[in-house]
Amino acid sequence: MGDEVAEEGGSGEHAGDGHGEPDKSARTTEEKPGPSRAEVSNYEIVEHWFNLAAGRLGLPDDVAAVLRSSYREVQVQVPVRLSDGKIHVFSGYRVQHNGARGPYKGGIRFHPEVDLDEVRALAELMTWKTAVVNIPYGGAKGGVNCDPSKLERAELQSIARSFMDKIEKVLGPQRDIPAPDVGTNAQVMAWLMDEYGKLHGHTPACVTGKPIALEGSFGREAATGRGVVQVFTEAAPELDIDPSRATFVVQGFGNVGSWAARLMQDMGARMVGVADANGAIAGGDGIDADKLAEHVREGGSVADFDGGAEEIDPEDLVALECDVFIPAALGGMIHADNADRMRCRMMVEGANSPTTPKADAILTDRGVTIVPDVLANAGGVVVSYFEWVQNLQHFRWSEDEVNEKLGEIMRRAYREVSDRAHENGTPMRPAAYELGIERVVEAASTRGYI
Ligand code: NAD
Numbered sequence: 001m002g003d004e005v006a007e008e009g010g011s012g013e014h015a016g017d018g019h020g021e022p023d024k025s026a027r028t029t030e031e032k033p034g035p036s037r038a039e040v041s042n043y044e045i046v047e048h049w050f051n052l053a054a055g056r057l058g059l060p061d062d063v064a065a066v067l068r069s070s071y072r073e074v075q076v077q078v079p080v081r082l083s084d085g086k087i088h089v090f091s092g093y094r095v096q097h098n099g100a101r102g103p104y105k106g107g108i109r110f111h112p113e114v115d116l117d118e119v120r121a122l123a124e125l126m127t128w129k130t131a132v133v134n135i136p137y138g139g140a141k142g143g144v145n146c147d148p149s150k151l152e153r154a155e156l157q158s159i160a161r162s163f164m165d166k167i168e169k170v171l172g173p174q175r176d177i178p179a180p181d182v183g184t185n186a187q188v189m190a191w192l193m194d195e196y197g198k199l200h201g202h203t204p205a206c207v208t209g210k211p212i213a214l215e216g217s218f219g220r221e222a223a224t225g226r227g228v229v230q231v232f233t234e235a236a237p238e239l240d241i242d243p244s245r246a247t248f249v250v251q252g253f254g255n256v257g258s259w260a261a262r263l264m265q266d267m268g269a270r271m272v273g274v275a276d277a278n279g280a281i282a283g284g285d286g287i288d289a290d291k292l293a294e295h296v297r298e299g300g301s302v303a304d305f306d307g308g309a310e311e312i313d314p315e316d317l318v319a320l321e322c323d324v325f326i327p328a329a330l331g332g333m334i335h336a337d338n339a340d341r342m343r344c345r346m347m348v349e350g351a352n353s354p355t356t357p358k359a360d361a362i363l364t365d366r367g368v369t370i371v372p373d374v375l376a377n378a379g380g381v382v383v384s385y386f387e388w389v390q391n392l393q394h395f396r397w398s399e400d401e402v403n404e405k406l407g408e409i410m411r412r413a414y415r416e417v418s419d420r421a422h423e424n425g426t427p428m429r430p431a432a433y434e435l436g437i438e439r440v441v442e443a444a445s446t447r448g449y450i
Pocket of ligand 1: 180181182183184224251252253254255256257275276277278328329330331350351352377378380381
């Protein structure tokens, strides 16, 4: 948080339900520690995979150095007078990693642990992600180190507007286009768009993930979760898993986790465990994802959901037996100390960098198939791309059209990554990084940058 509120600590809880407005009712929930996270940083995780792929591709050191570093890193002061009457100074960041393939693109995170190292890592991940799904963007990320669960709606709005005032010069529909991430949602995007508009005139394409009433795209809110489910259904037959009878566990029940769970359930799959920042529950007969989403939307948390499930130690979530485990919370949550307890057959990474390299090696050795973040959670940025295209044309597609086009892109990307993994005899993550890096290298060298 900002200087004055930093001592209040933070549970890492999200802004609201991920489906509407930031919800201050979360403050009233008794805070319990979530599962432990690794000491390895998001940046170390991304660098590990980049270096491995750069080595396999035989990239010269100087070229790798260009691709590894950010184009621009902006750190700004975000001073806001909160309802206690004092000015609190938050730190805001926007990192533009690589723009060889198009305008910079990436979410904005509101979370107490946001810092430059994390934003830099997430920006780089976006560069490889947009290249893996082959949409015409570069990679960026932003964030403010505030804790939305402890802020009033008006305070959040002031932070969003103040942040936009400080970074608008490096943004724009042809330059860099933010979107929602942890702790932000469609409402925050509306405030960002409005603030940008005051300075530049009405410009809906300057931000994606906006509310439908403000030229947001149908299907954007569910898009990341939908993409997770689409790649799962592609991957499942390779492991003889029938998606309509699969069991799954979700870690994190915000935008990505709740939509992935609901869409898995729509297919007939059964959620046997779920956690958020406040606790975890398990239920072999199945936990109703729609009812849980409604409960969370009304201000409840996973642990106090009265749906026939039992509360478990959040540390034990990973040990639940299931066909597929879906991390959908923060980075580094699957690590060397808990990976060997996992009893899933497949992991589909809804979150960014949820798995440390050591945990990845443990799971791979044990034969767990991992569909990596740069592929699995790209559904959000794909529909953000659709939103941007619609905004630039002042036109709107139907939800069916959006979902169908999303499915085409996700399935094609899955096949390309999976085929390359088979050809190389590697898991999917190294194959995905190689594919993404290769595409960025081609664009950068064609432009004459490298
Ligand atoms: P969100 O703020 O809507 O939800 C985050 C969820 O994680 C909340 O339920 C929160 O309680 C939970 N959580 C936090 N700490 C936890 C802990 N220690 N244990 C268990 N649960 C915990 O965020 P989101 O938009 O759903 O993003 C989740 C992840 O997906 C992030 O890694 C994000 O970068 C990634 N992602 C999001 C999008 C998107 O479109 N929103 C797109 C791609 C990737």
